[in-house]
Amino acid sequence: MLALATQAAAQQTAIFPKGEIATVDNHTGTVWLKELSEADSVFAYSIATATFAPGAKLDWHIHPAGQILLITEGIGYYQERGKPRQTVKKGQVIKCQPGVEHWHGAAPKSTFAYLATTPTQKGKTVWLKRVTAAEYQGGR
16 A cells, blocks of 8 residues: 555656746746756757746747647646737647747646756847736637
């Protein structure tokens, strides 16, 4: 019985460190960030993990070369400008297309985390305006 409990606990443990609370002004709520691998002259993409407290969300933004999110925990939202908000869950993969305005964050009653791989050869993330309450609640 103890072995099964230990196995179950190990499956719930985060693979990567949670990181530090983000202090930049591009989100609402509490978000933890951890850069796992920075882009360099050989690998032109970075890999980071982000963890969101319930209800936390990033502002609208654009990745000039796109981004891939591997959802590792919880339930969250993803929305591209002009499209309906999507609910996303642990185990899903989201492809943020290059140059497409979007936002993502945690659902109101769930934490949310992902690994993000972001090509950097076309520039860094372009931050835009805050997500409104109506947008967060599923309106456009």
